[in-house]
Amino acid sequence: MSTLPGDCLAQIFSYLDEDSKSLYAFIRVNRLWCVNAIKYLWKQPLRFALILKSTPDYTLRHRTKTGKLTETFIKCLIHNEMVSGGDIQNKRRRSPRVPLVSPPLFNYIGFIRRLDLDDLGLAIAEWAEYISSPKYNRNSSLVKVRNVVFSVLIQQRPARYKSIKDFREDKSLIKELTVRICELLINQIQKLDYLSMKPSKPFPASEIFIIHLMKDSWFNIITREYMSIINYPHANISLSHLVEFEWDESRTEAESSSRFLIDLSLVCTKIQTIRFDMNKSQTHDLLISEALQLLIESQTRLEEFELRNCGLFSYHIMHGLKTRASTLKKLTLRKVSPLSLEFISDIAYLYNLEELRYYEGDLLSKDAWPLSFTHFPKLIYYEIDDLFPTSITVNPDAVISDSCPMLQTFIYNQKRYYKAESTALIMRSVGFHCQFLRHFECNAEICSIDLLKLVFLSSPNLETIIITNDRVSLNIDGLLLLTQLKNLKHLELNGSWEFEVEPLKRFLINSKPPLSTIVLSENKCFEDSHLQVLLNCLKGVLTTFHVLKLTKRLSIDMRRQAKEDIEDFLYKRKTNVVED
Template sequence: MSTLPGDCLAQIFSYLDEDSKSLYAFIRVNRLWCVNAIKYLWKQPLRFALILKNTTAYTLRHRTKTGKLAETFIKCLIHNEMVAGGEIQNRRRRSPRVPLVSPPLFNYIGFIRRLDLDDLGLTIAEWAEYISSPKYNRNSSLVKVRNVVFSVLIQQRPARYKSIKDFREDKSLIKELTVRVCELLINQIQKLDYLSIKPIQDFPTSDILFTHLMKGSWFNLITKDYMSIINYPHANVSLSHLVEFEWDESMAEAESSRQFLLDLSRVCTKIQTIKFDMNKLQSQSLLISEALQILIESQTRLEEFELRNCDLYSYHIMHGLKKRASTLKKLTLRQVDSSSLEFISDIAYLYSLEELRYYEGNLLSKDAWPLSFTHFPKLILYEIDDLFPTTITVNPDALVSDSCPILQTFIYNQKRFYKAESTSLIIKSVGLNCQFLRHFECNAEICSIDLLKFVFISSSNLETIIITNDRVSLNIDGLLLVIRLKNLKYLELNGSWEFEVEPLKRFLINSKPPLSTIVLSENKCFEDSHLQVLLRYLKGVLTTFHVFKLTKRLSIDMRRQAKEDIEDFLYKRKTNVDD
């Protein structure tokens, strides 16, 4: 490993850019590893420091780590500004008593590519708590560092306070520090790829972070200031190449949120991914929807859009997406409700979609859901999960194609809102229009095996099948006798499916599938003879076999044989790979 060139190390480390523990270990190996790993460790340092912020596991020990990170972060900002000869350098020349800040080992700020504004505010608040702690103030060297930072940033020493209590009660100080840090940060970041706002959740969270949610806390004062970051002079440079924007903000005022989105649409025009959580705030929905429409329309490269927890009372968002139909490839709606189908019917005009997902939406309408996957000739993935109502019909005005020639993944799960008529209609449509499926998943009221037979015969290249039947006991012997699935690798049967040994045997002989994984749950017919057939005809192929809540208990001998066969095959395969 010591002879690997830096380019190879950087390529390896790029696959671990979300693993802070590994990256931290890498920087301690040697200088070459450190140089190549540090840029990934500091790509999103605040997220790594506050990864436990929405859990009860965040403790005083984590606060100390966050405080030390913030101190390194701020010292690097100050040093860069001094070297550049900016305002801080000129101020230092006027005040020769202000000591120099020691230069950092790396320009850490130059590595930052992902920034969450809420994490930024929380980091500053945690740093303020850290430097005002009794333990910190008992260390004279740390106090000197704090005094240097204060002197350089705002020409003010905390020593003028008679006690830590006086320091903590000076609300204007933390606001001024926040503004100065944000100004320096935006001025020094050359290229930001990801920007988000993900606030602390009220519950669950640790006791020490819960104090930040209280009225009048330092953090609440900070959150009112950092949203103006978009208006700093250098923002049009650092944010001009923004690729991803994620919003999960429920505490901000509607007008300030609206203005932030409008300012962002003015600065950023190349965003490829937008993920937006409305948090069901009906009082803000119209103001935010109008601003979000402008942000969407201003993007020339928008490929992915996700909307969460939203009550659609207007057409703004979908009209904005309709104007981006030529570039939009992925659309995800999670818990998006609407009192009228007209507010979401423009989905059908997004003819370039490759992935469409809709989770747990309530349309509050007696009309049928006016959308079919045949609207999208480029669609690769189609997923519906607990959508109400469930009836699928075709809107002829938006019909681009009468088939979906390249659909590979079909997922239809209606665990709560199910209707046999709706399920039959959509599965039949899959059989008629989709011949290249690789993944088929269905958890709905299937009333006829002929529907599944239709799909499996037309899509003979299926690799994954997951079907759940919790309502009516169905016999699939006829299905097993006629289908040929030569590429099937994963099979999961949940619920009351009935099949005899002989049809199972004929299916395995005729298809000879590379079936490596089988999962059975709540099955009433599976016995030792079924398992014996699987072990015989899938020998050298089957690697995983899971059973849950079977009505008939498998014998100890058959379970032992299955374990031995699978372990023996895995051992031989590993040995061959090693050789």
């Protein structure tokens, strides 16, 4: 490994950019490893420091680490500003206090590519708690560092405070520090790829984080200040190449969020991914929707959009997406409940979609869902999960194809609301228009085996089948006799599916599938004879076999035989791999 060139090391480390422990170990191997690993460790350093922020596991020990990291972060900002000749005057470099903010080993700020505003605010608040702690103030060298940082940032020394209590009660100081740190940060980041606001959940949370949620806490003061980060002088440069934007509305007011989105739309035009969580916002004044529409329409490369926890009261967001139909490839709606069906009818016009997901929305209708696959000739992934079945008013002009040749994954799960008409309409659409499915998953009211026949006969290349039948007992003998699935690798049957031994045997002999995983749950017909057929026909193939809540109990001998056959095959395969 010591002879590998830096380019190879960088390629390897890029796969571990989420693993802070490994990256931290890499920087201590040698200089070459350090140079190539440090940029991934500092790509989003605050997230690593606050990885436990939403859990009770965040302790005072973690606060100390966060405080030290933030102090390093701030000292790097100060040093860079001194070197560049900014408004922190160069004369301070000759000051006896300057050695306390000695030059860092690397320009860490130059490595930052991802910034979460919630993490930034929490890091500053945790640093403020850290430098005001009794343990910190008992160390004279640390106090000198703090005084230098304060005096250089805002030309104000905290030495005048007689007690920590007086320091903590000065709210104006933390406000000034926040503004100064954010100004320096935006001024020195040359290119930011990712910007987000993802607040930590209040419960369960660490006890030491609860203080940040109080009304007059330092953190709330910090939050109000960094919302203006978009208006800092250098923001049009550092944010102009933004690729990914994620926002959670839970901790900001509608007016400030909408202003931020509008300002961002004036600066960024190349965002490829937008994820927006309205946090079940009931914003009838439409401020957020209108601002989000402006942000969407200003992007020339938007490929992925996700909207969560939203009561959709207008057409603005969908009209904005319609203008991006030429570039948009992925659309995800999670717990989005439109007030009117016409607010989401523009989905049909997104003709370049490759992935469409809709989870847990209430569309206030009991009619069938007729959104045809023929609207999306490039669709690869389609998932409807726990969505109230509905009809969407669709303009026939939106239908631009008579098939969906690219669809490979189809998932339709209706656990809360189900209707046979909806299921039948969608299944027929799959059978008629989608011939290249690889993954088929359905948990809905399937009233006829003919629907499954239509799908399985038209999609002979299926690799994964997961079907659930909790309502009507269905016999699939005819389906097994007619179907050949030569690529089937994963089969999961949940609920009351009935099938005899002979049809099962015929299906396995005719198909000869590489069926490595079988899962059966709540089945009423499966017996020892069925298991024997599986072991005989899938010998040397089957690696995973799970049965849950079967009505008929399998004998101990058959269970033992199945376990021995599978373990023997796995052992032989492992041995062969080692020998090769």
